[in-house]
Amino acid sequence: MNKPKRKPFDGLKVLIIGKVWPESRSSAAGSRMMQLIDLLMRHHFEVHFASAASKSQHTDDLTPLGVVCHTIRLNDSSFDRFIRKLSPAVVIFDRFMTEEQFGWRVADQCPDAIRILDTEDLHSLRATRQKAWKSGTRFHPEQMYAEEVTKREIASICRSDLSLIISKAEMELLIHHFPVENSQLFYLPYLLNPIEKEAIHRWPDFHEREGFVSIGNFLHEPNRNAVRFLKETIWPSIRSQLPKAELHVYGAYPAQQDLELNAPEEGFFVKGRAENAQDMISKSRVLLAPLRFGAGLKGKLIDAMVTGTPSVTTPIGSEGISTPDDWCGFVEDAHDKFAQKAVHLYQDQKRWERAREAGFNIVNEHFLKENHEPGFMDMLERIMSNVELHRKSLFTGSMLMHHTLASNRYMGKWIEEKESRSTD
Numbered sequence: 001m002n003k004p005k006r007k008p009f010d011g012l013k014v015l016i017i018g019k020v021w022p023e024s025r026s027s028a029a030g031s032r033m034m035q036l037i038d039l040l041m042r043h044h045f046e047v048h049f050a051s052a053a054s055k056s057q058h059t060d061d062l063t064p065l066g067v068v069c070h071t072i073r074l075n076d077s078s079f080d081r082f083i084r085k086l087s088p089a090v091v092i093f094d095r096f097m098t099e100e101q102f103g104w105r106v107a108d109q110c111p112d113a114i115r116i117l118d119t120e121d122l123h124s125l126r127a128t129r130q131k132a133w134k135s136g137t138r139f140h141p142e143q144m145y146a147e148e149v150t151k152r153e154i155a156s157i158c159r160s161d162l163s164l165i166i167s168k169a170e171m172e173l174l175i176h177h178f179p180v181e182n183s184q185l186f187y188l189p190y191l192l193n194p195i196e197k198e199a200i201h202r203w204p205d206f207h208e209r210e211g212f213v214s215i216g217n218f219l220h221e222p223n224r225n226a227v228r229f230l231k232e233t234i235w236p237s238i239r240s241q242l243p244k245a246e247l248h249v250y251g252a253y254p255a256q257q258d259l260e261l262n263a264p265e266e267g268f269f270v271k272g273r274a275e276n277a278q279d280m281i282s283k284s285r286v287l288l289a290p291l292r293f294g295a296g297l298k299g300k301l302i303d304a305m306v307t308g309t310p311s312v313t314t315p316i317g318s319e320g321i322s323t324p325d326d327w328c329g330f331v332e333d334a335h336d337k338f339a340q341k342a343v344h345l346y347q348d349q350k351r352w353e354r355a356r357e358a359g360f361n362i363v364n365e366h367f368l369k370e371n372h373e374p375g376f377m378d379m380l381e382r383i384m385s386n387v388e389l390h391r392k393s394l395f396t397g398s399m400l401m402h403h404t405l406a407s408n409r410y411m412g413k414w415i416e417e418k419e420s421r422s423t424d
Helices: 028-042 078-086 096-109 123-135 141-146 148-159 168-177 221-241 277-282 299-306 335-347 349-366 369-385 387-392 395-422
Strands: 013-018 046-051 068-071 090-094 114-118 162-165 185-187 212-215 247-250 268-272 286-289 311-313 329-331
Touching: 013 028, 013 078, 013 096, 028 046, 028 114, 028 299, 028 369, 078 096, 090 096, 096 114, 096 148, 096 395, 114 148, 114 369, 123 141, 123 148, 123 221, 141 148, 141 168, 148 395, 162 168, 162 369, 168 185, 185 369, 212 221, 212 277, 212 299, 221 247, 221 268, 221 286, 221 335, 247 277, 277 299, 286 299, 286 335, 299 311, 299 349, 311 335, 329 335, 329 349, 335 349, 369 387
Parallel strands: 013 046, 013 090, 046 068, 090 114, 114 162, 162 185, 212 247, 212 286, 247 268, 286 311, 311 329
Antiparallel strands: none
């Protein structure tokens, strides 16, 4: 009797080093991480997750999934012993700051391990756009060159064997504006199941919904800024045309200043955390996301599409998801037109139904796991089969890692010695 063919990743250890423990009900980053964990588990990796952050009551429970969890410390040689003993075949860093902290230790202790950076979004792009918005200037990619965060993030990408990029727009930016090799970038967006035609009947229809909704983690500055923009500029215009309409704003971790925006007399309700974001979105007729800066993919807009909820957003919001012409609603930058289009979409049933179907099509055309996972696993298998050959083409990264190892090894020891003396 023939034995079943062994899959290429059976039993191989992968270590994910998280900046934070994943909270899929709090942020798009948390959902993305859970999608990545699910991918690895389905391909028979032995998945380990480690973080130096504290867990919260909203942290996803990874243990029932079969993930082995570890607590690690920053600037501590105990990590060296930990990873040397674990000896993973692959290490995934959750955002560039984590690679900065632990990448050189992984390279030092487990030089054959494949080092993958999951960027989540380009933090340098988001930060530079925010700076341009604050100064009232138009953003150009060249503005990123002067920012320290850009140098740090691009260096992290170069040091890694592979970087996962969530947005095609960010792939283009990296390829055309920075010294990053194509062979160390891989486009891996949200990984979703297909939406069947029957889903149209599963969610409430036009007449069963009422009001507007906006959602986003308040710890993420683009979301906080968008809510204030809604309250002060866009909602008064919408409310003047729809005097009975309500806007319900959901988001984890609101600060007091966010909660103070709550104004029931104006139909503006700040609700805080939504235990199930898709359920909350599906009760509303239109989702509003007037993002003025940001990067990556906007999970709220994908959630809206999955629940058949049309949306009005800005070019920043639609970036990496779809073109404005094919959007499931409207894409507008000017606040007066944004409000007009929101009212139009709210009142026009036929336009609303076309937008809902467009959202289903966007998900099925661009974000199905079955379309993206095979290519990623093939890429990973190729790199693992000859990591030395892969790294030979990445001279900039090798050079950066050489200097990082030399400097961070002694800096890390100095910090560890300093902290140990302070506790004596």
